[in-house]
Amino acid sequence: MDFFQCIPLREAQAIIVKELSGAVVASERVPLVDALGRVAAEAISAAENLPPFSRSTVDGFAVRSADTFGASEAAPSLFSVVGEVLMGESTDIELRPGQAAVIPTGGMVPVGADAVVMLEYAEQPDHHTLLIAKMIAPGENVVLKGEDIASGSPIVQGGQTITPARIGLLAANGVTHAQVRKAVEVAIISTGDELVEIDGPVRAGQIRDVNSYALGALFTEWGCRVTRMGIVRDSYEKFYGALAQAVEACDMVVISGGSSVGARDFTVKAIDGLGAPGVLFHGIAIKPGKPTIFGMVKGKPVFGLPGHPVAAMTVSEQLVKPAVRLLSGRQKPLERRVVQASLSRNVASSPGRDDFVGVRLTHEAGRYTATPIFGKSGLIRWMAESDGVMHIPADKSGVYEGESVPVLLLGDAD
Structure with a gap:
């Protein structure tokens, strides 16, 4: 040729x-702590529900939400406190209409309850009586069993990068090792x-x-x-x-x-x-x-x-x-970190050729300004001093001062 x-x-x-x-x-099986940043070689599905039980997201009282309908500061709903849910333990409390149970953040929601009232909307005249001065919607302040991840649903798809958040999901499901691309x-x-x-x-x-x-x-x-x-x-x-x-x-x-x-x-x-x-x-x-x-x-x-x-x-x-x-084997298309910036001066280019010009970025009044750094390609300082690179497409003969241009960010530039 x-x-x-x-x-x-x-x-x-x-x-x-x-x-x-x-x-x-090829792929390899690695401990979960070594999987960060690697690419999943196969889908990983949840072996159990997350959370494994319906749990409270606040400290308060587990109730039947229907019992609070119409409640207000002027006319609070009256409840009988029938027990307390302990952190880290199962509960056999089963709430009936007009009943409530003390519950901590993360506590298991009792059978019959479908919402949790925050402490600031509740008042206890005594240990067995509760007044609630706010209507509570079904599911309020509660994460239902399997609401985060349902058993059998995918946690990570093949081709996805394993991020810190996905590490957390895998850990929550008891996954100790992952099959990842080398x-x-x-x-x-x-x-x-x-x-x-x-x-x-x-x-x-x-x-x-x-x-x-x-x-x-x-x-x-x-x-x-x-x-x-x-x-x-x-x-x-x-x-x-x-x-x-x-x-x-x-x-x-x-x-x-x-x-x-x-x-x-x-x-x-x-x-x-x-x-x-x-x-x-x-x-x-x-x-x-x-x-x-x-x-x-x-x-x-x-x-x-x-x-x-x-x-x-x-x-x-x-x-x-x-x-x-x-x-x-990355599944997600390449997404480049690009910001729009106003060019500080004219930059000429030759049609038919893609030009890449290093720029310094300044950020004022909610907008970026790009100042070109001109230098020969043998000068390593050109790249080291650049916050980003401006791309002039092949169909343009240059860009003008004040024109909005896309700038590919380099390294930790922000």
């Missing part, structure tokens, strides 16, 4: 979705004779290996397990060997550098050499990140990202993140 023929960003995303459709990592194993290969490790000396003409750490942190934040394969020098044989090893060991491979058309870049040749279908596209109409490569080897995705840190991270957000979600 003729490489470096740029395709639209949406077409690139569609190719990745098509190739990874149904390609989900973390996506991602191998990162750094390429280039100019690269050195971050803890070594840097001589003239050399730079530290920024991308394997920045990208590794990004993928870890997405729930991946990252393996840094180290720096591979500009030798086809060494690169091919490293790539073959990474494909065998991991679910996805990300190559930092080696995606341009330079004579010493071996990515395309190596990906194709490892097996069909090989490289599926080389070049996307995007800035930064134009020379991006994507291919499939032995059913595993391989990305060749630009060596410039900002370009590599921009492409990762647009292409690698959706791939990670597909491999993880």
Whole structure:
């Protein structure tokens, strides 16, 4: 195929979705405490009702709601107090018309009662007499048996991320272990004779290996397990060997550098050499990140990202993140954290190309203002100083000062 023929960003995303459709990592059974953030590999249903009995949500008196109809401060309803529900214990109290029982928050609602009156609406002239000065609706201040989760109903669906709230639901139903998808194993290969490790000396003409750490942190934040394969020098044989090893060991491979058309870049040749279908596209109409490569080897995705840190991270957000979600088996479509902001100045763009521009956000009088941060894609500070990224679609030739633009939030920006 003729490489470096740029395709639209949406077409690139569609190719990745098509190739990874149904390609989900294996599952494993883990203790509930280790399931947080993982993706459920199967539906988990409730084995019992939650709550297992009807319970009060307040301290007060269990009553038959019909006995309070017409009650007011001027004409309170009269009840006989026939007992007390104890916390953590079953009760055999059965209320008849005109009867009430003392009940604590969380206490079991007696048979015959269908509501609980809060203490502030009740008055006890003596231990056996109760006056209620408010009408109570059926079910008021009561959680019915199975109202939270009914026995047999799903607690977690396959493909859902297990959140802290779902951990609570599972714990409440006595679930101690969950079948979840394994973390996506991602191998990162750094390429280039100019690269050195971050803890070594840097001589003239050399730079530290920024991308394997920045990208590794990004993928870890997405729930991946990252393996840094180290720096591979500009030798086809060494690169091919490293790539073959990474494909065998991991679910996805990300190559930092080696995606341009330079004579010493071996990515395309190596990906194709490892097996069909090989490289599926080389070049996307995007800035930064134009020379991006994507291919499939032995059913595993391989990305060749630009060596410039900002370009590599921009492409990762647009292409690698959706791939990670597909491999993880996540059911919910990707939802990006986006805010609308008023642009502080004009920004030009080239039609036919999706541009991504870092911005600083300020929030005043209930609205956001986005100030573009201009810089070359090799400047890692560009990303570090950005609160978000403004997307200029391919069908626009730029955006104007004061125009409302969508801004993708980065990290903890709020």
